[in-house]
Structures are given as structure tokens and as C-alpha cells.
Amino acid sequence: MSKLLAKQLQGRRYILLTDENVAEACMPMLGDFLAHHAPLDVIEVEAGELCKSSEVCMQLWSHFLELEVAKSDVLVCFGGGSVTDLGGFVAATFKRGIPVIFIPTTLLAMTDAAIGGKNGIDFEEIKNAIGVISQPEAVIVFPDFCDTLSSRQWFSGMAEVVKHGVIARGDFWEELKAVSFESHKVPLKLLQQSVLVKHAIVREDPFEKSRRMELNFGHTIGHAIESTYMQKGNLIEHGLAVVMGMIVEIRLAVNVKFLSPNEADEITVLLYSWFGNLLPTFPQFDEIRSFLYHDKKVESKKNVLFLPSSSGEMKKLVLASQGELENAYNQSIKS
């Protein structure tokens, strides 16, 4: 891993951005890399979503100016999705963009957050309200970092792998059913497939004009649930919120006749069997309502979702009102 990084840096100056947990758990796995390739600085931010704030963002811009960071220097983000989201945004906006390399240390970041160039910070309790789409120069995936994860973190990452499984269906979905979730091990081949599902869609539609919106499956409801918890000062794992989102959105897919009840049941039963024990309580719909309009997939006040369909392809749904979302949500809570 250190060799890959050294090769990618090609002797350029770099800054290492990480968080306090990663510094403790993962830094030793870099060996003597830092001693041989000293960074301009190692910057540690608070672990988790809280580092994705405008305050931290401005501190980093300011620190980069102090360090006289140039456009030819590189930012290396070493951490989970929060570090790559924050660092990706800071790098994309500092002097109109400096190169960034991601070394994701969580399964969630390896399979989702670090892939595809979306970055951002939270603003006034809206997740990723501010950000851009800007591709990293390289993403170095080193699956051994998954061994440092807590059980909840591992399951949070698997939620996005599962999401890619629902989107891709076919062989990927069948292989997923064979995974032992109790072992907390994701087969390397499955991780590669998961990354490639996302990568292929992003390559086709980097700026999310069409197909990339499929990747938002589970996220309209998932983000709203996550934001509701965040507002209460209660952070929940992103992936678990997405599982809850997928449960509701699959119900919606049945209601609008994209999926048969049997097809939906198969997926929902699996989701509960894999993640059921870990899911927090569904908030009341009234609590998540206001966050639904801040979803980025809103066109002319209408929520736009992509849902699985019987053909195996994802199908677009434009909702004229929140009524159908509310129905599907309440049905899911009760069942």
C-alpha cells in the first residue's frame, strides 16, 4: 500500500488529512512511509460526520494558506467517508482545485463515499448541502483496513454493497446471498464488483444527469432519517439509514407496481435478516417530512426516485406529492 502511494505521489509535496481514530488504528499500517516521505503536515480532524462543517472547512483553507500549499501539491485523505467528503471538497475548492488521493479506511468509503467524486460538507443540519463533483486523482483500496472496523461500521459499509447488489441484480445479487454476514468479512471479489458497479455508472454519467441517479436508491428516505437523527444530536450510521430507506422505497416500488409483492418480500426479508438487529427506530413521518424537500433529487418541488423493477432495471418515479412516500413509509413502519 505504501509503495502504491509513493508511486502515485511521484515525489510531489503532500498534506495528509486524517481523523483521530484512523491515526490510532490505521496509521501504523502505513509502516515507515511517513518517515521516508514526510508530508508538509499531518492534519487530524474530529472523527465522524461532525468534521464535515463549514468551520472545519475554513480552518483547513486557512491552514493550507499558512502552509503555502500550491496547485501542484497533493492532498491525501486517509480515513472514512467523512474525511474523504471533507478533504475532497477542500481540495476541489482550494485555489480552484488541487489533486486529491483517497485512501479509504472504512468499507463504506471503499465501496461508496470515495468512489465517484461527490464530496461535500453539511450546512445548517442538511447533509452534504454544500459540495461539488470532482474526481480524485486516485483511490487506493486496501481491504485490510476493514479489520479495524466496529461491527456497526462494517454493517454500514455492507449496506452500500447491498444497494449496489439491488441495482445490479443478476450474479452479484446471488453471490451476495451466499455471504456470511456474521463473519464480518466481505469476499474481495464482491468488494471489487461493488466498486465496479458504482464506477461504471459514474463513468457513464459523472454529473448525475441521468443514470447516476439510480445510485440514490434508498437515499431519499435514508438521508431524511439520518438528518432527523442528526437534528436531535443523535448520529446514526449512514448505511443503516440507507437500509431503512431501501425498505421504504421497495415498499413504494410495490405500491406503484414496479415490483410484485413477492419480489419485494424477497429483498426486504433479506435486508431484515442481515441488518434487522442493528436498525434504529423509524422516526414518525412528520419528523422527516421537511428534510425530503432538501433532497438533491427534487425537481420543481417533486421528489424523484429510482426504484428496482421486475425487469431488473432501475425505473424512474416522479412524485407529485409526498402522499405516496408517506403511505409507503407508514406501511413499512407497521409491518
Add this chain to the structure above:
Amino acid sequence: MSKLLAKQLQGRRYILLTDENVAEACMPMLGDFLAHHAPLDVIEVEAGELCKSSEVCMQLWSHFLELEVAKSDVLVCFGGGSVTDLGGFVAATFKRGIPVIFIPTTLLAMTDAAIGGKNGIDFEEIKNAIGVISQPEAVIVFPDFCDTLSSRQWFSGMAEVVKHGVIARGDFWEELKAVSFESHKVPLKLLQQSVLVKHAIVREDPFEKSRRMELNFGHTIGHAIESTYMQKGNLIEHGLAVVMGMIVEIRLAVNVKFLSPNEADEITVLLYSWFGNLLPTFPQFDEIRSFLYHDKKVESKKNVLFLPSSSGEMKKLVLASQGELENAYNQSIKS
């Protein structure tokens, strides 16, 4: 102009961003457009460079959330380069990017700032320290707005037209010599040519990996002079700082034998004849020194400049130290 704008908006919701001066001088020229196509809101910011701050940027992000601005809504920036720079950045970063339409009201913005997708805000006294490159959906150029400009504003815009003339040379340069600067009128054909010089270079190299750097001519020194004045609380016209930058950089082009003294003299004499009366005093080199490293065209601590050459093409110069810049600077001050 109103018809063009209505057509471009295609009935979408929009926010109008402008500044207090433009609202007074140019808004009446929109006729009854606003009455027929009501915006979500009209936002007026302070006129000039001071609106390009992180505080104003965050106020706008916050206000957009209050207005529940969606990704399908449009930001219309109606003003000079400060309004298009600020608005371009806010639009590019809000929800990872909403469409933006520029209606430049100054000659500087028409020929330079609004063209090419560079946007940004100032940060800790560094001009455009934070920004991205993101193309507007449309730029609507309505030359009649130039009649609202002060003499200094008009000359500031002409400085960038002249810069495009030095870069393009040939016919453009000859036509420029025939312009009566006293009349404060730029022939429409010349304005079109100036826009097209920039547009062609940006199309070839939108992310400034190579040829786009030519457009930085005059700006390494110019930005440093502008930042020095800004630090003293004294704002000078961007274009006039660029003229001072061109004078120094042409001297440098002679010193490194890109240009003969005769060729350089022809350009320098014209620059003084057009702009000489308006130029502020050159600061001492020591005052501008620290700003030179914050220039975005710095690679491995070396300033990179593109300078005119005898062949008529712009030539790249990488400076190992600031010594050569300092020499050329001091020679220019004295002469």
C-alpha cells in the same frame, strides 16, 4: 435582452443576484421582465470585491436553504465580475451545483470574468483563494450596459481586451491600435473578438492544464499588486493592476530574450498612452513579495508565467527564484 433571458430560463424558477449599484443603474434596462417573470427572490449584495467573502458566501448558502432552492432552479447573476465570481461559486457548490446564467454589466465581466467558468471568493486577503472551475449555462452579453460605467471601470475592462490583444496579436492587435480610448466606446466587433479569444482558449483547455495559463499574462504581478492594495484597505481596479502586471511581465520577456527591446517598447508605450494617467503607484517589491507565492500558477515553489514572444505565440517561463521577477519589477518602476 429580456427575451433572451426568458427563453434561456424556459419557465424555470430562478433567483436574481445583483449588487446595489447594478440594481440602481441597470435594473431599469430589464424593463418589465421582473414583473412578468417573478424571481424566487432578488438578492442584493454590497458592490465590488468586498462581496466576495466567505461570510457573504455562507449567507447565500443559508438563504438558498430557506428559499428551498432545488437543483433544477437557476441562479441569474446580474452584475460585474464580483457578482459573477461570487454567484458562480455559490451556484457551483450549492447541492453540488445548480445552473447559473451570467448577465455581465461591466466591460471587464463581459470580456473576461463571466467567460470561462472560473469563479471564487477571496479568503484571508488572498484574491480568489477559494473557487472552482464550473461553466455557466449561458452568458448573455448586452454591450449597452457599458454606458453605465465610470471611466475607471471602462478602462479596467479595456485592460483585459488589450491583454487578449497581446495574446492573439495579428489583426486583433492592429484593430486595437485604431480604437479611440477617449471615446469610452469599444467597437462591437472588437468586443466579440475579445470574447472569442478567451472562449477558444478555454474550450481547448477548460481546466488550465496547459494553454489556458496564457490568459494569466499580467496576472502574476497584477494580482500581487491588487492584493497588496487590498491588504492596505485600498481597492484598485482589477484591470489597472493587470496593466501594471503586463508592463512588468513584458520587461521580464525582454530580460529572458522572448521579446526584443523594440517589440516590448511598442507594447509598453501603447499601454502607457492608453492607461498611464489612471495607474496607481507601484508598491515596493518587498510589499508584493509574499503574495507571489499565493499565485495559483506556482509549481514546486516556482512561479510559472506565459509571456509574449517574437514569434507571436505565448511562451512558458518557469522561474527558479524571485530574483528575475524582482529585477524586471524594479526596472519597470524606474523607467
